[in-house]
Amino acid sequence: MMDRNGLSRRQVLAAGAGATLAAAGASRAAAQVRAEGTTLAGDFTFPEPPGQRMRWAVVGLGNYAVGQIIPRFGDMHASRLTAFVSGSPAKQADLGARYGVSRFYSYTNYDEIAADPEIDCVYIALPVGLHAEYTIRALRAGKHVLCEKPMASSAAEAEAMVAAARQANRQLGVAYRVHFEPNNVDVLRRIRAGELGTLRHINADHGFNATFDWPPHIWRLQKALGGGGSMYDIGIYGLNTSLMMLPGDTVDWVSATYSTPQNDPRFAEVEGAVEYRLRMASGISVQGSSSYCYSPYFSRQCYFGSAASAAMQPATTYDANSITMDGGNLPQRTFRAGDPTSQFAAQIDAFSRAARAGVPHLTPGEMGLRDMRLIEAIYRSADAEGDRVMVGLAV
Structure with a gap:
């Protein structure tokens, strides 16, 4: 059967198939060109390489530290977890296995963190009555400190903590995650x-x-x-x-x-x-x-x-x-x-960047x-x- 242009049905189908294949080939070629590299749209924040992140020790392995702070390190871009301070070796061993942490300190040898190059910052997650002592000891050990709220039992203790940070030339922040x-x-x-x-x-x-x-x-x-x-x-x-x-x-x-x-x-x-x-x-x-x-x-x-x-x-x-x-x-x-849960990683990463840059924390x-x-x-x-x-x- 011939159409008005003198083409058989087979010729018409062949021509149509050829056009479809040509179009598909052009589409694949265009896709290949686009896949070679495009400009990103938007502002992307990428995680820093692990070796460039600030290294953290968590002091106190109670409910808040174990349930909220420690798990959030997996979401952080500028911070990584390297040490635990606790009076419970069993907790340290268990959490160390879970989070790849092998540097453990007790409250009796706490001051030895001064000689540990794998600790830049310390998160104080102890009961309030212990905040001042362990914050000041960490600052004297040359570490930056983010202390849970409230920062102390009294204004006098808080004044001593601020003074210790200035004397040590280290950052002191309070964990006001809000x-x-x-x-x-x-x-x-x-x-x-x-x-x-x-x-x-x-x-x-x-x-x-x-x-x-x-x-x-x-x-x-x-x-x-x-x-x-x-x-x-x-x-x-x-x-x-x-x-x-x-x-x-x-x-x-x-x-x-x-x-x-x-x-x-x-x-x-x-x-x-x-x-x-x-x-x-x-x-x-x-x-x-x-x-x-x-x-x-x-x-x-x-x-x-x-x-x-x-x-x-x-x-x-x-x-x-x-x-x-x-x-x-x-x-x-x-x-x-x-997402409210982003507050934990955002807080610690912000402190890491402030400590590294030597600028005041928020x-x-x-x-x-x-x-x-x-x-x-x-x-x-x-x-x-x-x-x-x-x-x-x-x-």
Whole structure:
């Protein structure tokens, strides 16, 4: 059968097949050209080679270190884990096998880290009452130190830690991970951008139900190890996170009252709860509560502005933080700006880069010292049945 151009059906099919093969060949050729190399779009951060990363020792192998800090080293780009300090050889052996760590120190030979070239930085994950001693010893050993919050049991201890860092010419940071948590950082960005209008008030409530039945709670209820009461452990999240949103402001005065259940055996050494208020020089007020009596675990930050509000509940957890925006001519919406679990790797990598470059860390020892002074002022006010305590501390 011939078509109008005098071509047979077989010729037409052959011509069509040839065109298809030619097109496929051209497509493969184009793909081969593209596969030879293209320009990357976007900003990529690649992990540094292991030999160039800052080397870390973790001091204290309790629940937080084992459950949160140590596993996150696998996500880090500028840091790697090289040593453990613990009073438990069994823990060290087990964790060493899991994470490829073979350098072990005890609390008795801790000072020998000074001669270990495989340790640049130390993460202090001990109970609060031990922070000052082991931070200062690490600084004197020539190591940079990132210390868990709160940095000490008292402002006097915190001052000694800051002084030791300056004398040793080493970095000292406090592990305020919220400064690296993407949802809290996003709220800070929105406040700075004016999305809430003029910020008027901050409310912060944090707490959990402490019990002698769970070992990680026991030392928190002992003043010598816990450093103090609930403000040292859980309330400090609300205090520090609120001040994170107020850079450049000044705390003029604080007031506070206790709200501890009567005859509760848990609170023989520390208070059950404390309610506090900070008056800022800008006129903004920060009102918060810190409790060992809330159930279930509670973590809330609310920011009220002249045009809109932002609420976070939960606000400072390891993995569940979210944001609810209301106002600003938009319907209420709840969302996440990023994965909360990224805060751990981001915090330690940021410290590694600051230590290597010799520049201040985002959450330095001086910030921890400021917070210790504020916490002590809060307790002084509560001891005086709510009297104002003038502080005049710059944020």
